[in-house]
Amino acid sequence: QESNAEKALEALKEMQCDCAKVLRDGYCVPDLPARELVPGDIVELRVGDKVPADMRVAVLKTSMLRVEQSSLTGESMPVTKSTNPVFMDDCELQAKDCMVFAGTTVVNGSCICIVISTGMNTEIGKIQTQIHEASLEDHDTPLKKKLDEFGGRLTTAIGFICLVVWAINYRNFITWDADDGSILNFRFSFEKCTYYFKIAVALAVAAIPEGLPTVITTCLALGTRKMAQKNAIVRKLPSVETLGCTTVICSDKTGTLTTNQMSVNKFFTFGGKTTTSRVFHVEGTTYNPKDGGIKDWSYYNMDANLHALAEICAICNDAGIFCNGHLFRAAGLPTEAALKVLVEKMGVPDEKARNRIRHEQLAADCSIDRSTVKLGCCDWWIKRSRRVATLEFDRIRKSMSVIVREPTGNNRLLVKGAAESILERCSHVQLADGSVVSMDETSRQIILLRLHEMSSKGLRCLGFAYKDDLAEFADYYSDTHPAHKKLLDPVNYSTIESNLIFVGIVGLRDPPREEVHKAIEDCKGAGIKVIVITGDNKSTAEAICQEIGLFSDFTDLKGKSYTGKEFIALPNSEKFEVLSKPNGLVFSRAEPKHKQDIVRLLKESGEIVAMTGDGVN
Incomplete structure (x- = not known):
């Protein structure tokens, strides 16, 4: 227990920031050690910075600020932050949009913050305190x-x-x-x-029985050896028997049941008519472009509509992919990295370029430095259509767009964002052959139906559109253009992104690991109850639990699915009643203290509890 606590504390220390850019007493200190921060200090955060303390967002220097805080809350997607105050007294961490927390990472935008809490008073510090207190508890196996x-x-x-x-x-x-x-x-x-x-x-x-300790030690050692053969390393011998006695397994979701790598699951476009639609299923669960492909896909079948989708995914995108050992990671937003992987699986329509990309990929696979992943298809689209301006994402219009110079010499606006928001601003639809027709009520209902189907399965849906009639931006080339002043004010972005031509919808998710479904079945067969405790939102958690087989597709989840706040608010008698129910349970929006309370209640009920996860939270 002490060793586990030490490792967890070391992991927490690695998450913490070393230094920060601070404004103190009217002077700017570019590299102040994080341990010297005090409440009231003013800190500047930029893309890629680790947050050094719990801070209140005072001023946004860009139109959008997003923070990756899965290490603290378990949310699979970066969270958008703002300066708007939160007035709820008992507010969960995930809902504190005006706060950034120590140990999290800025993935988009920059801001000025005011330090609120430091050291052990931060949320990550509270986890350290809980770990230390848990390490002092001595429970007999x-x-x-x-x-x-x-x-x-x-x-x-x-x-x-x-x-x-x-x-x-x-x-x-x-x-x-x-x-x-x-x-x-x-x-x-x-x-x-x-x-x-x-x-x-x-x-x-x-x-x-003097030989009893020897016999027990020998039996446990044999069990440890057998588990080691199955890649399960046991540090303490009694843990072998404890694992065999386990009656409840509490599991984290993000990174444990799922890969913690966003991937495209399916995408939808129109066919030859507005009454026909096409749904393409995408295989693969990682950022590796070679992991899986698109079912029934052929490069030669890429029509004009699919060209437009690939172009938007590749160019309206600021992410990258790098390889850390044998693990592929996203540089930038996970959703954008997943879109670039989709483009690589779609390929390019030019056969010569396709062959050249294949040869370059073979050469990259044989190179010594394989940390940078070569995205040949994305590079082809980026070189084909030069990006001349960017309209950054904001919370109001829920989209981002870029103006590109097409090979024809004309400018085109490429837009991606929340599917509902994109649909509201579309007046036309692009068909498979590239023709553009007005969006009528029938085509709108088809889009909404497909959107509902994809959303109900826990997919995060992004809409894609473009616009050719750019009026004063038709010949835009750089910031010296007369129309550039309109791009300086985000208020104008919604007007620019109007009367769009709808291209398609892409559904993304943090997919379950391949081996999880069988593991759930094995646990059920062994009489072990599985409880999923995650910081992610409720609908996503329920969809994943249904997919991995914890619940069937038609199971009524009333009484089986709670948020951490809902469960803690129940009387103790009802808590014990909920936890004593057979089969699985899922707790979403759970904070570390909620997880600790659930495990404590289970142990008080006489259960032997195992907790599994990939993070310190």
């Missing part, structure tokens, strides 16, 4: 309890037998005079009494 119980019973039995053996030999050291039969007329032999007492003690010594 089931094996130790059973051995203590067995030892107590064995001692009682041996003591009783020894007393009986000593007592039944009383005639050998106590004798009566047979003449008068008086009870007081007896003879006592201390020497013989001691002799038979020694026999009783010798019997007790002989009855003690």
Whole structure:
């Protein structure tokens, strides 16, 4: 336990920032050590910075600020922050949009913040305190309890037998005079009494199972060896038996049941008519472009509509992918990295470029430095259509766009964003052959139906559109253009992104690991109840739990799915009732303290609880 706590504390230390850019007493300190921060300091954060303390967002220097805080809250997507105050007293961490927390990372935008809490008073510091307190708790394992119980019973039995053996030999050291039969007329032999007492003690010594510790240690060592063969390393021998006694497994979701890598699951576009639609299913669960592909896909079948989708995914995108050992990681927003992987799976329509990209990829695979992943198809689209301006994402219009110079010499606006928001601003639809028709009520209902189908399966849906009639931006080339002043004010972005041409919808998710479904079935077969505790939102958690088989698709989740706040608000009797229900449970929007309370309640109910996860939260 102490070793686990030390490792967790070391992991927490690695998450913490070393220094920060601080404004103090009117002077700018570019690299102030984070440990010297005090409440009231003014800190500037930029893309890629680790947050050094819990801070209130005072001023946004860009139109959008997004923070990756999955290490603290378990949310699979970066969270958008703002300066708007939160007025709820008992507010969960995920809802504190005006706060940035120590140990999290800025992935988009920059801002000025005011330090609120430092050190052990931060949210990550509170986790450190909980870990330290948990390490001081000493709980006996089931094996130790059973051995203590067995030892107590064995001692009682041996003591009783020894007393009986000593007592039944009383005639050998106590004798009566047979003449008068008086009870007081007896003879006592201390020497013989001691002799038979020694026999009783010798019997007790002989009855003690001296080989029991050796046998138990050997059995546990064999169990440890067998588990090691299955890639399960056990540090303490009693843990082998404890694992075998487990009745409840509490599991994190993000990064444990799922890969913590966003990937495209399917995408939808129109066919040859506004009454027909096409849904393409995408395989693969990582950022590796070679992981899976698109079902029934051929590069030669890429029509004008799919060209437009690939172009928007590749160019309206600021992410990248790098390889850390054998693990592919996203540089930038996970959703944008997933879109670039989709483009690589879609390919390019130019056969010569396709062959060249294939040869370049083979050369990159043989190179010594493989940390940078070559995205040949994305590079082809980026070189084909030069990006000349960017309209940054904001919370109001829920989209971002870029103006690009097409090979024809004309400018085009490429837009991606929340599907509902994009749909509201679309007036036309692009069909498979590239023709553009007005969006009628039928085509709008088809889009909404597909959107509902994808959203109900826990997919995050992004809409894609473009616009060719750019009016004063038709010949825009750089910041020296007369129309550039309109791009300086985000208020104008919604007007620019109007009367769009709808291209398609892409559904993304943090997919479950391939081995999870079988593991859930094995747990059910072994009589072990599985409880999922995650910081992610409720609908996503429920969709993942249904997909991995914790619940069936038609299960009524009332009474089986709670947010951390809802569960903690229940009376103790109802909490125990909920936790005693058979089959699985899911708790979403759970904070570290909620996880600790749930595990404590389960242990008080007599359950043997195992907790599994990939993070310190």
